[in-house]
Amino acid sequence: MQDAITHLLNRIGYGRRPGDIERVQEAGIQKYLDQQLHPERIHDAVAEARLASFPSLTMRTPQLVERYPAVQKFARQFRIPQGDENKRDVRRQVLAYYEENGLNLPQKLLQELESQKIVRAVHSERQLQEVMTDFWFNHFNVFWSKNADRWLTTAYEMNAIRPNVLGKLTDLLMATAKSPAMLFYLDNFLSSSLKGINENYARELMELHTLGVDGGYTQKDVQEVARAFTGWSIDGPQRNGEFMFRPRIHDDGEKIVLGHRINAGGIKDGEMVLEILARHPSTAHFISTKLVRRFVSDNPPEALVKRVADVFRKTDGDIREMMRTIVTSPEFNSAEAQGAKTKTPFEFAVSSIRVLDGSTDGSRQLAQAIARMGQPLYQCQPPTGFPDRADHWMSNGAVVERLNFAVALSANRIPGTTVRIDDSMKSIALKLGSPEFQKR
Amino acid sequence: MVVTRRDFLKSSGLALAAFVAAPNVWAGKEHPIIIAIFQRGAADGLSMVVPFADKHYYSVRQQIAIPEPLSSGAERAIDLDGFFGLHPALDSLKPIYDQGHLAIVHAAGSPDNTRSQFDAQDYMESGTPGNKGVADGWLNRYIQADLESDSTPFRAIAIGANTPRSLMGTAPAVAMNRIADFGVHGGGATPEMENAFAEMYRDTFEAVKLLRRANPQQYEPARGANYPNSPYGQALLQIAQLVKADIGLEVAFVDVGGWDTHANQGSSRGQLANHLKEFGDGLAAMYRDLDDCMRNIVIVTMTEFGRAVRQNGSSMTEFGRAVRQNGSGGTDHGHASCMFVCGGPVKGGKVYGRWPGLAPEQLFEGRDLALTTDFRDVLAELLVKHMDAKDVSKVFPQFRPGGALKLL
Known part of the structure; x- marks a missing residue:
C-alpha cells in the first residue's frame, strides 16, 4: 500500500513530502486521484500566497513590454552605438536608469517564470496540475529567448496552457494556435x-x-x-x-x-x-503514446496506449479521462513501472526539496542549478521540447551536477531555499545523490 | 558514459581501473582524433558555400543570394575554384583552404527524404537514415567496434550537460558542461562523501580523478587563437585543452545551433552571417590553437539537411526564375547541404562531390538541392583511413558505400 502511494505521488506529482503517505492512505487512493483530477476544487492558499511576489504573472503584454523593456530600446536615447549595449560602463548607466524609473530587465520575466514554476511544483497541493502544465508546455514548446517571446511566454503559460491542461485537446490546440508566443516562435x-x-x-x-x-x-x-x-x-x-x-x-x-x-x-x-x-486517429495514438511514456514507462506498453487512444476517441480528446485511464491501469500499477522513470533535473530538484520538507522562493540560483544539470527552464530551443527518456538525462557531467546539488541542498546553501535536516548532512546528501533517488 | 545502463544496473562494465593505475600510457603517443561538429537546425549549404557560377543561383535565390566574387562591394562570396565561393562571414576559413587543409563536400547529407528536423537529426546521429529502431549513435558504435585495451574515460567526449545522440550507447563517453566544474566541489562536500559517491557512480569518478590528475586549469590558447565567446566557441576551446592534456581523447562531439532560418535569413549580413562567423571563427581558432597537433586531427561538420532552394514565399516559373519572393525573408526545410572537413591529413583546397545543379528539373522534389554524396561516405572514409577503423559496417550497418571521395 505504501509503495503504491509513493508511486502515485512520484508520478502524478513531484514526490512525497513527510506525512503525505499517511494523508493519502487516510483519504484513500481513489479519492486522492479524484481530487487531483479536479484541481479547481483543491484549496491552495500556501502556493498562491507565495506567487504574490511575482507581479509579472498577472500583467498583460503591453504592461510587460513597458515595465520590462529591452536595453536596445534605450540605445538611441543614450546614443549607444549598436553592439555596445553590453559594455560595462554602458550597462551601469542603463541599469541606473532602470532603477530610477522602476523598470526591470526582460531577464526578470524569465526569472519570475522559472520561480513560479519551481514554487508551485514544491508547494502547490494541485500536484497533478503542475505535472500536466510541465507536460503540455513541453509538448507545445516555445523558446523564451527568441526575441518577442521574452514578453509573450508569460501569457502563453498562464492563459493558453494552464487553464487547459486537463481539458480537451482541441482547446489546447486552439489556444496555442492563437497564442502570440507560438505564432512568433x-x-x-x-x-x-x-x-x-x-x-x-x-x-x-x-x-x-x-x-x-x-x-x-x-x-x-x-x-x-x-x-x-x-x-x-x-x-x-x-x-x-x-x-x-x-x-x-x-x-x-x-x-x-x-x-x-x-x-x-x-x-x-x-x-x-x-x-x-x-x-484524427493518428493524433489519438500520438498523444496517448506521449502521455503513457511520461506517466508509465520510457517504453510505453502498446496495449495501454491503445486503450488510452480509445478513450481519446470516445471522449473527444478529454485529457482528464485519458489520465484516469492511465493511472488506474494495471500497467501503471505494476511492480515494474515503479521507479522505472528517471527524474528530469527539474523533477530531481523539486522532489529533493519536498522530501526534506523544504520551502523555497524559487530563486535564480535554484533555476541555474537545474540548468546546469541539463534543463534550462523555458529555454529549450527546438520545438520538440526536452526528450522524455532516461538516457538523455544521465551523462556523467549531469551526474556530477546532481551530486553537487545534493550536497549544496543538504548543507542548506542554496539561497532562498531551506530544508529540514534531521539526520547528518552527509547521509542526506548521499540519499539524494543515490541512483535510487534519481528514479521515480 | 551511459550511466543509466552501467551505473544504475551496477554492472561491472569495462575495467577502467587498470588504466587509472597507469595514467601515462598516452603521454607522447601519436594517435588519431576525430572531432564532429553538428550544425543543428539545418544550415543552408547554398549560402555557406555559394555556387555562384551556377546560372540558376541568382535567379532562384534573389535577395538572400550572396553576391558573386567579381561583383563590386566588400561583402561578396570568396572565390574558391571559379564555381564555388565561401560566404564572406567564413573568411577566416579561407587561409586553411589555401593551405590545403580544408575540404568541402557539397550536395552532401542524409539520403532520407524526411523534412522533419527531429527525424533527420536522429537519423544522422544514429547513422541509420530511415531506421528509427537503432538505439545507439554512430560515434559510440565506432568506439564499441574498435575497443582498445588502453582506452581512457576521456576517449569520447562532448561538451554540454547531456550526452548527444551520436555518442549514446554501451561504450563509455563523457559529457560535461565545463572542465573546471567537473567534480564534486564546495558546499560542504568532504573526501569521505566523495568516496561514497564514487562507489555509486564508478565510471563518472574515474573520469573525475583522471581529469584532476591532468589538471588542465588556467588554459591559454596558443598563438593568440581567439575562440568565439559562445557555448560553441568555449566547447571547442575545452576540446583543444583536452587534446593537449593528452588524456586519451579520440572522439569529440560539439553542437552549434541557430541555423533554422525560416525568417530573416539575410544575405552577406544578417542572422545567418552572424552564425557563420561564429562557426568559421571557432574552427579557425581551433586550427590555430592546435597547430602541430592538427597533423593527427580531422574535424568534420554536418547538418541534418539543407534548406529549400527558393526563399519561402517565392514560386518558380517554368524557366526556373523565382517569382513573388519576399515571404518572410527565409528558407524552409530542404534536402542536401554541405560538409566541411578540416585537418592535417585532409587533402584540402578543393570542393568535392558532384554538383547536381539548380535548374528546376535538377532539384529534389522540385524544390531542394539534390543529394549526390551520402554523409556516411564521408564519415566512413574518415573512420577507415584516419581512425583505422577495422569494421565500418558495424558503425553504418546496411550501408553500401558509394565511390571513395579520397578526402585523405
Whole structure:
C-alpha cells in the first residue's frame, strides 16, 4: 500500500513530502486521484500566497513590454552605438536608469517564470496540475529567448496552457494556435498570401503537436495547412502582443488537407484544420503514446496506449479521462513501472526539496542549478521540447551536477531555499545523490 | 558514459581501473582524433558555400543570394575554384583552404527524404537514415567496434550537460558542461562523501580523478587563437585543452545551433552571417590553437539537411526564375547541404562531390538541392583511413558505400 502511494505521488506529482503517505492512505487512493483530477476544487492558499511576489504573472503584454523593456530600446536615447549595449560602463548607466524609473530587465520575466514554476511544483497541493502544465508546455514548446517571446511566454503559460491542461485537446490546440508566443516562435505571423507562406508552424503542428511524424501527412499537406493559417498573426509582437486575424493576407482559396476539402474561408479555415487534426486517429495514438511514456514507462506498453487512444476517441480528446485511464491501469500499477522513470533535473530538484520538507522562493540560483544539470527552464530551443527518456538525462557531467546539488541542498546553501535536516548532512546528501533517488 | 545502463544496473562494465593505475600510457603517443561538429537546425549549404557560377543561383535565390566574387562591394562570396565561393562571414576559413587543409563536400547529407528536423537529426546521429529502431549513435558504435585495451574515460567526449545522440550507447563517453566544474566541489562536500559517491557512480569518478590528475586549469590558447565567446566557441576551446592534456581523447562531439532560418535569413549580413562567423571563427581558432597537433586531427561538420532552394514565399516559373519572393525573408526545410572537413591529413583546397545543379528539373522534389554524396561516405572514409577503423559496417550497418571521395 505504501509503495503504491509513493508511486502515485512520484508520478502524478513531484514526490512525497513527510506525512503525505499517511494523508493519502487516510483519504484513500481513489479519492486522492479524484481530487487531483479536479484541481479547481483543491484549496491552495500556501502556493498562491507565495506567487504574490511575482507581479509579472498577472500583467498583460503591453504592461510587460513597458515595465520590462529591452536595453536596445534605450540605445538611441543614450546614443549607444549598436553592439555596445553590453559594455560595462554602458550597462551601469542603463541599469541606473532602470532603477530610477522602476523598470526591470526582460531577464526578470524569465526569472519570475522559472520561480513560479519551481514554487508551485514544491508547494502547490494541485500536484497533478503542475505535472500536466510541465507536460503540455513541453509538448507545445516555445523558446523564451527568441526575441518577442521574452514578453509573450508569460501569457502563453498562464492563459493558453494552464487553464487547459486537463481539458480537451482541441482547446489546447486552439489556444496555442492563437497564442502570440507560438505564432512568433514558429513564424506563422510572417506567413502571408501576398508575401508567401512560411511552413514552419504547419509542419510542427502536424509532426509534433498532433499526428506525429509518421501520422500520415505529406509535404503537400504541410503547404496546404500553411495556406489555411495565413493571416493568423499578432497585433504588434512587441507592443500589444495580442492575437489578430488579418483577412487581407489570408489565402481564401480552397485547400485539401489530409483528404478533407477546406473552403470555409477566413479564420475558419485554420480552425477547421485544428478540428480535423484533433479528431484524427493518428493524433489519438500520438498523444496517448506521449502521455503513457511520461506517466508509465520510457517504453510505453502498446496495449495501454491503445486503450488510452480509445478513450481519446470516445471522449473527444478529454485529457482528464485519458489520465484516469492511465493511472488506474494495471500497467501503471505494476511492480515494474515503479521507479522505472528517471527524474528530469527539474523533477530531481523539486522532489529533493519536498522530501526534506523544504520551502523555497524559487530563486535564480535554484533555476541555474537545474540548468546546469541539463534543463534550462523555458529555454529549450527546438520545438520538440526536452526528450522524455532516461538516457538523455544521465551523462556523467549531469551526474556530477546532481551530486553537487545534493550536497549544496543538504548543507542548506542554496539561497532562498531551506530544508529540514534531521539526520547528518552527509547521509542526506548521499540519499539524494543515490541512483535510487534519481528514479521515480 | 551511459550511466543509466552501467551505473544504475551496477554492472561491472569495462575495467577502467587498470588504466587509472597507469595514467601515462598516452603521454607522447601519436594517435588519431576525430572531432564532429553538428550544425543543428539545418544550415543552408547554398549560402555557406555559394555556387555562384551556377546560372540558376541568382535567379532562384534573389535577395538572400550572396553576391558573386567579381561583383563590386566588400561583402561578396570568396572565390574558391571559379564555381564555388565561401560566404564572406567564413573568411577566416579561407587561409586553411589555401593551405590545403580544408575540404568541402557539397550536395552532401542524409539520403532520407524526411523534412522533419527531429527525424533527420536522429537519423544522422544514429547513422541509420530511415531506421528509427537503432538505439545507439554512430560515434559510440565506432568506439564499441574498435575497443582498445588502453582506452581512457576521456576517449569520447562532448561538451554540454547531456550526452548527444551520436555518442549514446554501451561504450563509455563523457559529457560535461565545463572542465573546471567537473567534480564534486564546495558546499560542504568532504573526501569521505566523495568516496561514497564514487562507489555509486564508478565510471563518472574515474573520469573525475583522471581529469584532476591532468589538471588542465588556467588554459591559454596558443598563438593568440581567439575562440568565439559562445557555448560553441568555449566547447571547442575545452576540446583543444583536452587534446593537449593528452588524456586519451579520440572522439569529440560539439553542437552549434541557430541555423533554422525560416525568417530573416539575410544575405552577406544578417542572422545567418552572424552564425557563420561564429562557426568559421571557432574552427579557425581551433586550427590555430592546435597547430602541430592538427597533423593527427580531422574535424568534420554536418547538418541534418539543407534548406529549400527558393526563399519561402517565392514560386518558380517554368524557366526556373523565382517569382513573388519576399515571404518572410527565409528558407524552409530542404534536402542536401554541405560538409566541411578540416585537418592535417585532409587533402584540402578543393570542393568535392558532384554538383547536381539548380535548374528546376535538377532539384529534389522540385524544390531542394539534390543529394549526390551520402554523409556516411564521408564519415566512413574518415573512420577507415584516419581512425583505422577495422569494421565500418558495424558503425553504418546496411550501408553500401558509394565511390571513395579520397578526402585523405
